[in-house]
Amino acid sequence: GNSVTQMEGPVTLSEEAFLTINCTYTATGYPSLFWYVQYPGEGLQLLLKATKADDKGSNKGFEATYRKETTSFHLEKGSVQVSDSAVYFCALILSGYALNFGKGTSLLVTP
Amino acid sequence: EPEVTQTPSHQVTQMGQEVILRCVPISNHLYFYWYRQILGQKVEFLVSFYNNEISEKSEIFDDQFSVERPDGSNFTLKIRSTKLEDSAMYFCASSEGGVSQETQYFGPGTRLLVL
Numbered sequence: 001g002n003s004v005t006q007m008e009g010p011v012t013l014s015e016e017a018f019l020t021i022n023c024t025y026t027a028t029g030y031p032s033l034f035w036y037v038q039y040p041g042e043g044l045q046l047l048l049k050a051t052k053a054d055d056k057g058s059n060k061g062f063e064a065t066y067r068k069e070t071t072s073f074h075l076e077k078g079s080v081q082v083s084d085s086a087v088y089f090c091a092l093i094l095s096g097y098a099l100n101f102g103k104g105t106s107l108l109v110t111p
Numbered sequence: 112e113p114e115v116t117q118t119p120s121h122q123v124t125q126m127g128q129e130v131i132l133r134c135v136p137i138s139n140h141l142y143f144y145w146y147r148q149i150l151g152q153k154v155e156f157l158v159s160f161y162n163n164e165i166s167e168k169s170e171i172f173d174d175q176f177s178v179e180r181p182d183g184s185n186f187t188l189k190i191r192s193t194k195l196e197d198s199a200m201y202f203c204a205s206s207e208g209g210v211s212q213e214t215q216y217f218g219p220g221t222r223l224l225v226l
Binding site: 036041042043044045046049089091096097098099100101102103104 | 114115117142144146152153154155156159166167169202204214215216217218219220
């Protein structure tokens with residue numbers, strides 16, 4: 001079936017460090033891919049998305065590229081801030097309406 | 112900025128009781144969803160709803176669950192007879208359209224604890 005695998009957290013980084021959160025997927029076709037973020041006490045918010053191979057999604061300094069050859073959609077940011085501390089979820093939709101999420105990766109950025 | 116709201120934020124209930132979780136989707140959105148997240152596990156899709164009908168549901172969404180849009184603004188999830196394993200965070204979401212690339216906007220969730 002279709003599934004998403006994310007790197008285990010928690011990830012702890014110092015402010016201004018480089019961030020990578022790995023996400024790989026298994027799908028029977030060509031899904032749309034998403035990164036959602038959940039800040040403490042809030043709902044899931046769309047961070048970025050990509051709908052076809054080689055597309056790059058970007059928002060708030062975060063980027064992820066849809067790599068069909070490696071079935072990956074890794075999230076990166078060049079310089080993290082304390083305010084980026086949150087839980088990050090990779091997700092896919094293949095068809096229909098159901099987002100299929102990974103387990104989430106908790107990020108803590110320290111000053 | 113418009114947002115999805117959910118009430119209550121927390122609910123504690125006894126096993127076997129009925130619960131209704133409420134959501135107010137974004138006003139011009141046409142597609143509505145419920146997801147849940149059991150502690151320490153993935154966010155899981157339950158059901159999608161469009162034009163007053165269920166459009167897709169997962170195997171989790173059995174006869175104990177039902178959804179309704181009782182008026183022009185609310186969208187509810189009812190669990191008829193709660194079980195211990197229904198304890199989870201329940202998220203409501205809505206989207207303007209129903210294609211796979213459409214962004215789903217999530218509410219802050221209702222934490223349900225079944226004792």
